[in-house]
Amino acid sequence: xxxxxxxxxTLETGxxxxxxxxxxxxxxxVLRLKIHTDGEIVSKIEPVIxxxxxxxxxxxxxxxxxxxxxxxxxxxxxxxxxxDHAFSISVEKLLDVELPERVEYIRVIIAELQRIASHLVxxxxxxxxxxxxxxxxxxxxxxxxxxxxxxALCGARLLYxxxxxxxxxxxxxxxxxxxxxxFLDYFDPQIDEFNNLLSxxxxxxxxxxxxxxxxxxxxxxxxxxGPSLRGSGVNFDLRKNEPYSIYDKFxxxxxxxxxxxxxVGDTWDRYYVxxxxxxxxxxxxxxxxxQLPDGxxxxxxxxxxxxxxxxxxxxxxxxxxxxxxxxxxxxxxxxLRVKMRSPAFCNLSVLSEIAEGWMISDVIAILGSLxxxxxxxxx
Amino acid sequence: xxxxxDSLVKSFxxxxxxxxxxxxxxxxxxxxxxxxxxxxxxxxxxxxxxKISAFMQDRLGPMEVGIFGFKGGKKFWGxxxxxxxxxxxxxxxxxxxxxxxxxxxxxxAPFIIFTGxxxxxxxxxxxxxxxxxxxxxxxxxxxxxxSIGVIGVILAGWSSNNKWSLYGSMRAAAQIxxxxxxxxxxxxxxxxxxxxxxxxxxxxxxxDHRWFIFHSPFTFLAFFIYYISTIAETNRTPFDIxxxxxxxxxxxxxxxxxxxxxxxxxxxxxxMLIVSIVASIVFLGGWLSPMQMFNILPDxxxxxxxxxxxxxxxxxxxxxxxxxMMWFRWTFPRLRVDQLMYLCWKVFIPFALxxxxxxxxxxxxx
Amino acid sequence: xxxxxxxxxxxxxxxxxxxxIEGKEVILVSPANWTEISTLLKNEPELDxxxxxxISSYDKGDNxxxxxxxxxxxxxxxxxxxxxxxxxxxxxxxxVTSLWQTADWHEREAFDMMGIIFEGHPNLKRILxxxxxxxxxxxxxxxxxxxxxxMPVPKDKSYWD
Numbered sequence: 001x002x003x004x005x006x007x008x009x010t011l012e013t014g015x016x017x018x019x020x021x022x023x024x025x026x027x028x029x030v031l032r033l034k035i036h037t038d039g040e041i042v043s044k045i046e047p048v049i050x051x052x053x054x055x056x057x058x059x060x061x062x063x064x065x066x067x068x069x070x071x072x073x074x075x076x077x078x079x080x081x082x083x084d085h086a087f088s089i090s091v092e093k094l095l096d097v098e099l100p101e102r103v104e105y106i107r108v109i110i111a112e113l114q115r116i117a118s119h120l121v122x123x124x125x126x127x128x129x130x131x132x133x134x135x136x137x138x139x140x141x142x143x144x145x146x147x148x149x150x151x152a153l154c155g156a157r158l159l160y161x162x163x164x165x166x167x168x169x170x171x172x173x174x175x176x177x178x179x180x181x182x183f184l185d186y187f188d189p190q191i192d193e194f195n196n197l198l199s200x201x202x203x204x205x206x207x208x209x210x211x212x213x214x215x216x217x218x219x220x221x222x223x224x225x226g227p228s229l230r231g232s233g234v235n236f237d238l239r240k241n242e243p244y245s246i247y248d249k250f251x252x253x254x255x256x257x258x259x260x261x262x263x264v265g266d267t268w269d270r271y272y273v274x275x276x277x278x279x280x281x282x283x284x285x286x287x288x289x290x291q292l293p294d295g296x297x298x299x300x301x302x303x304x305x306x307x308x309x310x311x312x313x314x315x316x317x318x319x320x321x322x323x324x325x326x327x328x329x330x331x332x333x334x335x336l337r338v339k340m341r342s343p344a345f346c347n348l349s350v351l352s353e354i355a356e357g358w359m360i361s362d363v364i365a366i367l368g369s370l371x372x373x374x375x376x377x378x379x
Numbered sequence: 380x381x382x383x384x385d386s387l388v389k390s391f392x393x394x395x396x397x398x399x400x401x402x403x404x405x406x407x408x409x410x411x412x413x414x415x416x417x418x419x420x421x422x423x424x425x426x427x428x429x430k431i432s433a434f435m436q437d438r439l440g441p442m443e444v445g446i447f448g449f450k451g452g453k454k455f456w457g458x459x460x461x462x463x464x465x466x467x468x469x470x471x472x473x474x475x476x477x478x479x480x481x482x483x484x485x486x487x488a489p490f491i492i493f494t495g496x497x498x499x500x501x502x503x504x505x506x507x508x509x510x511x512x513x514x515x516x517x518x519x520x521x522x523x524x525x526s527i528g529v530i531g532v533i534l535a536g537w538s539s540n541n542k543w544s545l546y547g548s549m550r551a552a553a554q555i556x557x558x559x560x561x562x563x564x565x566x567x568x569x570x571x572x573x574x575x576x577x578x579x580x581x582x583x584x585x586x587d588h589r590w591f592i593f594h595s596p597f598t599f600l601a602f603f604i605y606y607i608s609t610i611a612e613t614n615r616t617p618f619d620i621x622x623x624x625x626x627x628x629x630x631x632x633x634x635x636x637x638x639x640x641x642x643x644x645x646x647x648x649x650x651m652l653i654v655s656i657v658a659s660i661v662f663l664g665g666w667l668s669p670m671q672m673f674n675i676l677p678d679x680x681x682x683x684x685x686x687x688x689x690x691x692x693x694x695x696x697x698x699x700x701x702x703x704m705m706w707f708r709w710t711f712p713r714l715r716v717d718q719l720m721y722l723c724w725k726v727f728i729p730f731a732l733x734x735x736x737x738x739x740x741x742x743x744x745x
Numbered sequence: 746x747x748x749x750x751x752x753x754x755x756x757x758x759x760x761x762x763x764x765x766i767e768g769k770e771v772i773l774v775s776p777a778n779w780t781e782i783s784t785l786l787k788n789e790p791e792l793d794x795x796x797x798x799x800i801s802s803y804d805k806g807d808n809x810x811x812x813x814x815x816x817x818x819x820x821x822x823x824x825x826x827x828x829x830x831x832x833x834x835x836x837x838x839x840x841v842t843s844l845w846q847t848a849d850w851h852e853r854e855a856f857d858m859m860g861i862i863f864e865g866h867p868n869l870k871r872i873l874x875x876x877x878x879x880x881x882x883x884x885x886x887x888x889x890x891x892x893x894x895x896m897p898v899p900k901d902k903s904y905w906d
Contacts (some may be wrong), residue, residue, distance in 0.1 A: 070529030
């Protein structure tokens with residue numbers, strides 16, 4: 001780099017270009033942020049991505065639809081069930097199958113459990129970025145219980161390959177529903193404990209309230225979705241507005257940011273929306289477990305997934321926002337083109353807009369509140 | 380108070396050696412004692428930090444490494460030898476100096492910080508009559524010597540030739556220098572009331588009257604200002620912006636490895652011990668037992684007193700204060716730089732100055 | 746508004762500028778008319794497509810024409826529209842970055858992967874691949890380079906386990 005050596009000739013008092021490099025404890029993956037700073041105040045941020053590009057879309061052009069599902073897992077590895085589910089519902093629109101009720105209920109239970117797990121990581125690492133180390137260990141401890149449930153279900157802890165087009169790969173093991181309800185009973189007071197430690201902590205509020213305010217119009221214009229947009233007060237949740245699967249049968253609220261600790265749409269709001277969403281997910285899981293019907297989960301899985309020719313854009317609400325799969329099929333069992341619209345891709349692009357004028361510590365806090373996963377951004 | 384140096388000189392004078400030979404030997408003994416104190420303190424403090432943080436985070440901490448054959452099994456003290464193992468590992472680690480770094484300054488920086496902590500121990504008493512050198516400017520000497528460390532911090536960040544280290548050391552410089560002012564002002568209160576800088580006199584005053592923290596509401600407030608400012612001095616969370624792990628990798632210590640890094644850590648824990656001992660001497664009665672908190676009991680009722688117990692009491696109070704520092708570290712997020720500075724200049728210093736004024740009024744009236 | 750109503754509305758405002766693809770609920774727009782149609786989609790209060798969800802680039806298979814599919818949604822009106830703009834290799838599509846900032850990165854990705862040039866884009870650089878990569882990977886006729894900065898790109902993968 002040009003100005004690596006700090007000696008008298010390069011010691012100007014003007015702008016400094018800082019590289020929050022691909023390796024950094026806080027960038028949630030291999031992300032490079034080129035930060036132009038004046039002292040501590042940031043004047044311009046340029047995210048550079050592509051360090052984790054694994055040619056997901058090119059691979060899809062050589063794999064059959066069932067073979068693509070494990071690849072979608074690895075895009076957003078912290079919410080793999082959501083990726084599987086999103087891909088499956090997109091393919092099912094082309095396949096035009098009738099799914100058994102039990103499959104839909106299982107998928108909803110699993111998706112909401114995955115949402116809780118993903119939010120726990122997001123909140124824990126956000127606390128870590130701001131300096132509080134203990135909430136991270138508590139969040140991970142609770143997440144381990146969910147991962148134990150998933151391990152009993154399909155054998156994997158992180159990348160599941162569970163939700164296939166047409167059904168799911170395994171039926172629920174015995175006592176799964178009891179264990180899930182036990183977990184939820186254990187989990188509800190844990191959220192209160194977490195809030196006591198972090199959310200209502202004065203220092204945390206000072207670090208995050210009024211920082212990085214995302215105005216709703218800017219958010220929509222940049223394509224921000226998910227908890228990041230709901231933190232700005234925009235009531236848009238795909239599960240309510242454009243319900244897919246059987247989400248219209250459940251009764252749950254959509255938490256919005258209200259500016260409780262500062263302005264609407266600041267970092268605290270985005271963080272707290274995730275905390276509230278975990279409670280709502282717990283509500284959904286309880287309702288789904290109570291209504292779970294019997295059935296055969298493998299009944300509708302086709303021998304060969306050969307969707308009709310055509311295009312489809314399937315939308316899904318994952319933990320990070322609005323996942324879209326644009327699939328072009330020509331009638332064969334291998335897709336012609338698969339494009340994945342990842343929510344974190346758009347969420348990250350808004351960073352350059354809302355982080356200007358803040359200090360470096362604030363950039364870290366804002367980045368943490370946007371909750372990005374590089375695997376999904378780079379695919 | 381007689382100091383160790385004096386008593387050693389007296390006891391060695393029977394050997395009839397020339398003073399020129401005697402003095403270096405005695406200072407060497409004194410120096411080794413200080414170094415041993417710093418090393419043992421680091422060993423124990425790091426182990427306790429890891430265990431305390433582990434229990435707060437619902438995990439167990441070091442459990443495997445035993446010491447000298449004693450393993451402790453599955454009990455919670457399982458990993459007693461962990462710090463010793465880590466220290467040995469750091470000693471044999473490869474010493475990396477980055478290519479474009481300023482090598483001389485990089486080697487010098489840890490020694491400056493270490494020296495600052497080392498020199499402070501000279502004037503720090505551990506019990507009555509147990510002090511390396513009895514300064515009659517006690518507090519002044521301690522505050523002055525602990526200020527040397529900031530030069531090492533700035534040099535460390537600068538010489539690493541790394542923008543992140545530079546950030547860390549600039550923040551550290553601003554923070555450490557700013558927070559010395561509330562420390563000085565709070566200690567000034569005590570000097571005002573006792574009329575002496577000598578630490579032994581301060582404890583004697585507390586033995587005659589009552590512990591300083593209960594002297595007046597203003598010294599009560601001064602204790603908290605002092606304590607929080609020392610947390611900022613020693614770069615502990617919530618004020619650990621200079622070594623903020625999640626932002627600056629390791630701040631000004633990023634480029635250091637092996638034993639030089641161990642020296643930084645040694646000095647950080649030594650600093651924690653120093654400020655805790657000073658807090659317990661000046662505000663909490665030093666080597667006086669809790670029986671003498673208010674000086675209402677007749678002398679014959681006092682027990683748990685005396686020179687040996689004095690050491691126990693000072694260390695007990697210091698350990699409680701260190702435990703609270705560790706507790707803070709694992710509970711609170713960290714403050715941003717400007718919030719830190721705001722706290723110092725707009726909250727602590729006005730309060731400390733007001734304290735000074737009111738305590739002098741108190742002294743006049745009562 | 747349903748698809749038919751949207752098409753009717755567009756026809757009244759900009760006749761002949763867009764066409765429906767046979768049998769699908771998709772509008773096809775040529776690059777020349779795209780600026781006008783996109784401004785209509787964004788600014789007309791009846792359409793109010795404020796949320797551009799995704800820009801997918803696709804290869805039509807004849808080695809010279811490519812297209813970009815735009816998926817729009819309106820958060821207030823809750824209606825959806827898909828628009829396709831197809832172009833020949835070398836002809837640029839007007840960029841919609843000034844209307845929807847989402848397009849900034851999505852168009853860079855379309856350029857990076859498929860080689861579609863977007864005219865008027867403030868910063869049309871490669872986004873996922875490194876700046877000096879040659880070729881557009883998602884094209885059907887893409888051949889991997891033999892060497893990249895001196896590192897050989899393996900062609901025979903049979904010895905990979």
